[in-house]
Structures are given as C-alpha cells and as structure tokens.
Amino acid sequence: MPRYIVVLCAxxxxxxxxxxxxxxxxxRLLAKYxxxxxxxxxxxxxxxxxxxxxxxxxxxxxxPVLGGWVPVDPAPTVDSLPTAGAGWRLNQRTCSPAAxxxxxxxxxxxxxxxxxxxxxxGRVARLETRIVLQYWFFYYDDFxxxxxxxxxxxxxxxxxxWEVVNVVLTRQDDEPLYVGYSQHCNGRTRAWSETPRWRGHxxxxxxxxxxxxxxxxxGEHVFDQACLPAPVLSFFAQTGLPLxxxxxxxxxxxxxxxxxxxxxxxxxxxxxxxHWIGFPGAWGELEYxxxxxxxxxxxxxxxxxxxxxxxxxxxxxxxxxxxxxx
Numbered sequence: 288m289p290r291y292i293v294v295l296c297a298x299x300x301x302x303x304x305x306x307x308x309x310x311x312x313x314x315r316l317l318a319k320y321x322x323x324x325x326x327x328x329x330x331x332x333x334x335x336x337x338x339x340x341x342x343x344x345x346x347x348x349x350x351p352v353l354g355g356w357v358p359v360d361p362a363p364t365v366d367s368l369p370t371a372g373a374g375w376r377l378n379q380r381t382c383s384p385a386a387x388x389x390x391x392x393x394x395x396x397x398x399x400x401x402x403x404x405x406x407x408x409g410r411v412a413r414l415e416t417r418i419v420l421q422y423w424f425f426y427y428d429d430f431x432x433x434x435x436x437x438x439x440x441x442x443x444x445x446x447x448x449w450e451v452v453n454v455v456l457t458r459q460d461d462e463p464l465y466v467g468y469s470q471h472c473n474g475r476t477r478a479w480s481e482t483p484r485w486r487g488h489x490x491x492x493x494x495x496x497x498x499x500x501x502x503x504x505x506g507e508h509v510f511d512q513a514c515l516p517a518p519v520l521s522f523f524a525q526t527g528l529p530l531x532x533x534x535x536x537x538x539x540x541x542x543x544x545x546x547x548x549x550x551x552x553x554x555x556x557x558x559x560x561x562h563w564i565g566f567p568g569a570w571g572e573l574e575y576x577x578x579x580x581x582x583x584x585x586x587x588x589x590x591x592x593x594x595x596x597x598x599x600x601x602x603x604x605x606x607x608x609x610x611x612x613x
Contacts, residue, residue, distance in 0.1 A: 316420055317420060318543070320454045321543050322489060323491050323541075324540065324542060324551070325505075325538060325540045329435060329496055330494070330499075330538075331391060331392070331394075333405055334405055334407055334425055335401075335425060335426070336401075336554075337570075338365050338403075339403045340377070341368070343381070345360070345363075346369075347375070347378050363377070368565075368566040373567065375568025375569070376572060376589070377447070377571060378446070379394065382394045384574070385444075387438070387577060388439050388442075390430070394427045398427040405551040406553075407422045408555075409422055410423065410557060413458070418461065419455050421452070421600065421603070422452045422454075423451050427446075428444070428445075429446075431444065431497040432496070432497055439577070441579075443498075443574070443577075445573070445588075445590045445591070446570075446590050447569070447591060449593065450500070451597070452466065452467075453468075454490060455467070463488075464478070467610055468503065470514075471498065471500055471510060472514035473513065473609070473610050473611075474501070475610055475613030476610050476611070477613060483504070489546070491503075493535045493537065495508070496535070496536075498533055504535075507533070510533065516588075518582070522582055565595065567596060569590040569591065571590030574588045
C-alpha cells in the first residue's frame with residue numbers, strides 16, 4: 288500500500304476516534320443511569336416507539352385562512368415528517384381524546400396492536416460544566432381521571448404524551464448531582480443523595496395513573512396549581528371539590544434488563560437525529576377537559592411537541608433550576 292494512503296487512513300481514523308469514543312461514552316452513561324419505572328395499576332399504557340404512533344396518524348397543518356386543520360399526508364413515516372414551518376400536528380386516524388375513557392381504550396387498542404417493545408429515548412447534553420442525561424418517554428395517550436372509580440365524570444386528556452427524567456452529572460468525573468422528573472407543566476428536582484435508586488445508579492420513578500407524571504414516591508400528589516388553567520381552578524373553587532391529585536401506586540415495573548422486570552430499550556437521540564427529532568409540530572390533536580354542568584368538554588390547548596421543542600431540552604440547566612425541589 289502506498290505510503291500516502293497509509294497516512295490518509297491514519298488521519299481519517301484519528302478524526303473519527305473522538306466521535307466514536309464520545310458515542311460509546313454516551314451509551315455507557317445512559318445505560319449506567321437508566322431509570323427504573325413503576326407504573327400505577329390500572330394504567331393502560333407503557334412508553335413505546337414513535338414509529339408506531341406515526342404509522343397510525345395523519346399529518347395535518349393548520350391553515351389560518353381556512354380556520355382549520357387540513358390533511359397533508361395520510362401515511363407519514365418518521366423519516367418523512369417536516370422539520371420546519373409552523374402549524375403541524377400528527378392526528379391518530381381512529382381515536383379522539385374528546386371521547387373520555389372510550390377514547391383512552393381506543394388508543395390503548397391501537398398501541399397494543401403493534402406489540403412494540405418498551406422504549407425510552409436517551410439524550411446526552413454535554414454542557415460547559417455539567418452533563419445532563421435525559422430519558423424521554425412517549426405514550427400514545429394521556430387520560431387523567433379525577434376519580435378512577437368514576438373516570439368519565441371529571442377528566443383531562445390529550446393525544447400523545449412526552450415525559451422526561453433528567454440526571455445531572457459533573458462534567459469532570461461524571462458524578463451525579465441531582466435529578467429532575469417531569470410533572471405536567473413543569474417538574475420536581477431532588478439531590479442525588481435523596482433520590483430513591485436501584486443498585487445505587489438507577490433512579491426509581493413512580494408513574495402517575497393516566498397523566499404519566501413522574502414522582503419520587505407512591506401516594507396522592509396534588510397538582511401544581513400553576514399547571515391548571517383558570518377555568519379549571521374556577522370550577523373546583525365553585526364546587527368546593529379538592530384540587531386534582533395524581534394517583535400513584537407501585538405496580539408493574541420496567542427498566543434495565545438486569546432489573547428482572549420488563550426490559551426497556553434505550554434508543555439514543557440528539558440534536559442531529561434521528562430525523563423525527565426535528566419535527567416542530569404537536570404529537571397529537573387537541574387537549575380537552577371534562578366536567579359536569581356548564582363546563583362540558585372544552586379544548587384547552589394542543590397536544591405536546593416533541594422532545595427538541597421542550598424548554599428542558601433547549602436549556603436543561605436553566606429549566607431544571609426553575610422546577611421546585613420535591
């Protein structure tokens with residue numbers, strides 16, 4: 288082999304080595320601190336792959352002059368989603384969150400039909416002084432019943448649900464400092480030394496019934512009032528009912544294969560890929576609340592955007608600093 292080819296090969300390997308080493312290090316860190324998740328009995332959903340959800344959806348765009356949503360692609364794929372522009376959303380073709388518990392059953396059937404494995408999307412954000420590990424969980428549906436025994440009396444629902452668990456490490460020696468668990472419109476943080484863990488490295492997460500908010504312990508957890516729209520707060524004030532609480536109990540579990548329960552695969556994502564991470568639209572149609580009397584079933588917002596559109600992705604440390612300790 289000519290000497291100049293040998294030199295070129297050596298240079299190419301030298302250039303590729305840092306990226307390869309960095310990727311290996313990222314996979315190692317994500318595996319080392321992968322959460323163990325306990326699900327509340329009665330929840331019909333588990334974190335799953337985005338491919339199945341997209342396959343069941345129509346890609347739509349809001350056209351202001353028409354005042355409504357227009358189908359753009361009846362059969363999108365994760366590789367065909369747009370990565371620019373406004374007004375996009377994915378809309379499940381056969382289900383609606385406005386149907387209450389019947390809608391939740393429809394989403395559960397659609398998800399189950401794919402028999403997709405339990406999945407979490409792992410991201411490593413290497414900042415100047417910290418490394419932030421993010422574990423993004425995607426669920427087909429969010430259906431929160433105020434009283435699980437009468438689920439269609441008072442509820443909140445939206446199609447598609449993104450939740451995240453953050454583990455913050457020192458940049459110098461990868462030592463864990465604290466965690467941040469998503470809960471509704473914000474989340475809670477806790478020092479690593481006070482976080483429940485399995486085998487010392489894996490934070491334990493308790494997932495609330497229907498809403499999939501993440502908690503440090505089972506029990507009844509009152510919603511942060513900042514996450515409740517004014518009409519909802521007004522309804523509870525007028526009726527004298529207690530504010531909504533998340534129902535959290537220790538049921539079936541998932542996590543690292545070594546944990547011995549359902550194994551959750553970690554799929555790496557970053558700012559540059561896979562393609563769907565750049566989708567700027569909503570992962571689902573509208574969000575609804577329902578209550579008796581004059582409230583009815585109004586929509587109160589859009590379904591959530593994907594991970595890269597969330598504040599905690601864009602500014603991890605700043606956003607986590609705004610979350611209360613809990």
